[in-house]
Structure formats: C-alpha cells, structure tokens
Amino acid sequence: MDNLKIVAFDVFGTVVDWYGSVSREIASVAPQIDADEFTLAWRGGYAPAMQKVASGELGWTLIDDLHRMILDELLDRFGVDGLDEAQTVHLNRVWHRLGPWPDSVEGLARLKTRYTICTLSNGNMGLLADMAKRAGLPWDCILSAEVFRKYKPDPATYLGVAKTFDVAPEEVMLAAAHHDDLEAARRCGLKTAFIERPMEFGPNRGNDISPRPGNDLHCRDILDLAERLSC
C-alpha cells in the first residue's frame, strides 16, 4: 500500500444506510403501505434507469431525476395519492438525507489524516454535498458520475478519479460494499477494499459479504479499513 494516495468511496450502502433512512421516511409519510417493499422497489429501479442512460435510450439524467421518475411510478403503483408536489419533491430528496453507518464518520476522519478521501458515486454532486453536510462526512473532495458524465461501472469514472488527482490508477483505492463495482475498478488498475454491509437491504434480509479473491482488502467496516491502512 506504499504508493496509495487516494481512497475513493462508493456511497449508497457503503457509507450510508439507504434502506434504513428511506424506509423510515416512507413509513412516516405513507403508513398505509409496505415501507420495506416500497424502499426496495425504489432502490431496485435505479440500476435499470441508469442502464437506460448508459444505452443512450435516455440522455444524460441526474440521479435526482431518475429517482423522481421511479418515485412517480411507485406512488401510482402503491396507490399513494395524498402527496402534493412540494411533498413529493421533499420525499424524493430523502436520498440527500441518508444517514451514515455508525462507523462511517470516524472511519473517514481517520483515513483523512493520511489519504485524500473522496466519493465516487453515481449520486449527483448536490445530493452528495447535502448528504455530507447533514451527516458530517468529512470528504476532501466530492466526485460523482455527474463530473465524468458516465455512470459506474464505466471505466471513465474509475480512471476519472486518478486523472482528477493526476496519479496512476494503482495509487487510488476504491472502497465499496459491492463486488461488481470493485471488479470494474480492478479492471481499471485501481486497488480495491470490500466493506461488509450485511444489513444493506434491511435487518431481515441477507446480503453476500463473503470475501472474494482479487480484492486487496476485505474489511468489516470503515474503521477496520482505517486500521488496516494504519490510520
């Protein structure tokens, strides 16, 4: 790890608990529906929506707008009809208000003492900045698919981090709770750290946190990553 300079983080699921934050807010706004099911459907709509952008079916669209497209469809499908436009806009921005996992803020602060820490998320810049301010995530720099105009797993995003800081790909590590993200980063020459998030999809649903060969590090959480990087 001698030449490591930048640690870039996936955000949704890796640094913040989208399931917990979104499902609590859904339960409070629309107590009559199944918040668990709604939350998973909202998150589940995200990859296909980004795929439409990647394939060119949809022009470049920010995650805020993709979230809104999915939300409108789900409110209809779940029969939620009591929200006016301002309330819908507010609900859509729940993704700006996701709370951190218990280890995230301290783990990032420790890593920051030795490395440049940044986001590499498909979330838009405004969303990531709002979230960081609210949750106290001490990023040195917020980087997003929005800057590179490509969504992960496009190589332009991983290589874009290295290019932004004018370093070689192997001087950058991606930390993420998702194996496909890490695999794509590795193919670009980045170092990788898997972060275990067994509860990403809620407390009652399993999530594969088994080690996979190829990752440079397999960490229990972000504090463990800081420990392993001697921070």
Next chain:
Amino acid sequence: MDNLKIVAFDVFGTVVDWYGSVSREIASVAPQIDADEFTLAWRGGYAPAMQKVASGELGWTLIDDLHRMILDELLDRFGVDGLDEAQTVHLNRVWHRLGPWPDSVEGLARLKTRYTICTLSNGNMGLLADMAKRAGLPWDCILSAEVFRKYKPDPATYLGVAKTFDVAPEEVMLAAAHHDDLEAARRCGLKTAFIERPMEFGPNRGNDISPRPGNDLHCRDILDLAERLSC
C-alpha cells in the same frame, strides 16, 4: 438575504494568497531571478491562456496544464535552466500549495454553520482539493470550471452552481475580490459580495478595493462577510 443558501467563493486571490506563496517558492528555487516579476508574469499569463480556451484556439485544457505552458516559457525567458523535469513538475504544483489569507479558514468555518460553502474557481478539481486539504479550507463542496467545462466569466459556471444545488440563482452568492467576476455573476442573477484584498498583487503594489454599486455586500475580509451574514 433571507433566501440565501449557497455561498460560492472565487479562490485565487480571494481565499488564498497566490502572490505570497508563489513568490516565496520562486525565490527559494531560483534566487538569482526577480521573484516578484516572475510571479506576476506567471499569474499574468493565465487570463490570456484561458482566453485561448474560451475562443476555441485551444481545446479544453486544465489550469495545471495552462500553468505549465506559461511556466516553461517563463523559465526560458528568465534564463532558469537548473531544474529537471521532476523539479519543474513540483514547482508547477505550487498553485496546489497556496496558503490562505489569515481570515479565510475561520471565516469559512463560520459561514459553513449556516450556508453551504463551495468553491467556484477556474482551478481544476485536483488543485482545489489539494489546496483545501493542505490549508484546512472546510468546503462543503469543491466546484470548478472543470465540472462545467467553461471558464469564468462564462454564465455556465455561475448558473452551474445554482443548477448543481437545484436552487434559484438568487439563492447563490458569489464572494470574490475581483469586480469583473462579480459583475458576470450579477448578470446571471446571483448575489455578490466583494472581498477586499489590498495585497493580492504583493505588499508593494496597489489594488483597487473601492466599493462598486451593485454588489450586495462590500466586506473587509471573509470574517467580515461571516459577520454581515450573521454567522
């Protein structure tokens, strides 16, 4: 100021003292030349170089690379020939190592308690992130011409800040030590605060810090801006 949400800062000259930082480093690296003259020439080459990008004569080029083009020419013109490539790269990155004015860090920290504070600089993202980390500038978000692929004073930069945070232009304030930057921001509907930096071009050279009509605020420094915005 009731609807103000975002305070965006010009950086070179407004938040950091480029003249002092660059001239000290030049004096140390090449004591035989006139550091004052070299520093002003280096900074002076910046606007014409950006103009070449704006006019299309040069494709999109980061400030790091523009700084290097100017530096190579100046090293030749001033007859500095003792630097190898690694030393020249390091010298060029002096712009990543600019020090803050004495009021900057505390002033920004105070503003951050109430507003989202970000950069709006023609400096590239990596440069601004390195500078912030080294100087302790507590940005909520680093925004740069690099993100918008236009240099200030292009309207896409000022309006880009509002768009990034999904707010109206009048909910954004630009704080800068340069009247032309503020005028361009005002034409886009942003609020503006002039920050006095009488020593921007060195201790022995005057700088126009007289109030101009049209700015919402005229401030002695960033602490004064915080005070005026009740932070």
